[in-house]
Amino acid sequence: MELKSTKSRNEILSLLKKQSAPIAASEIFKKLMSKKITLSTVYRTLEAFSKNGVVKKEVQQNGTAVYYLASNEHCHILECKNCHNTIRLKYCPYDNANDRIKKETNFLVDEENVVIYGLCKNCSKKK
Ligand SMILES: [Zn+2]
Numbered sequence: 001m002e003l004k005s006t007k008s009r010n011e012i013l014s015l016l017k018k019q020s021a022p023i024a025a026s027e028i029f030k031k032l033m034s035k036k037i038t039l040s041t042v043y044r045t046l047e048a049f050s051k052n053g054v055v056k057k058e059v060q061q062n063g064t065a066v067y068y069l070a071s072n073e074h075c076h077i078l079e080c081k082n083c084h085n086t087i088r089l090k091y092c093p094y095d096n097a098n099d100r101i102k103k104e105t106n107f108l109v110d111e112e113n114v115v116i117y118g119l120c121k122n123c124s125k126k127k
Pocket residue numbers: 080081082083084085119120121122123124
């Protein structure tokens with residue numbers, strides 16, 4: 001269950017990254033149909049991300065809500081598995097890793113997990 005939502009969040013965010021214009025939740029759902037992500041998961045994820053300021057929401061004149069990434073810069077999001085707080089990383093922690101992968105295997109990474117999961121400062125203290 002937890003793993004599934006992790007995967008769909010990354011799918012939704014990497015899709016949003018590729019969009020040049022704001023997109024409606026139903027469009028995202030259609031595009032991710034093959035990934036078996038439900039419409040309610042799409043909505044829930046978008047709402048969570050817009051609360052965190054990762055995604056911006058705009059309501060069009062016809063009443064349809066559309067979503068877009070708050071910033072098009074390459075960034076990653078750290079999400080706490082316990083309290084679901086997010087921290088925005090302004091740099092790519094995979095840069096060096098990708099170079100290394102390319103050197104060692106000639107494999108070019110073009111998809112990374114946008115959301116990185118773990119425990120935030122507060123929650124890791126409690127454990
Ligand atoms: Zn936490």
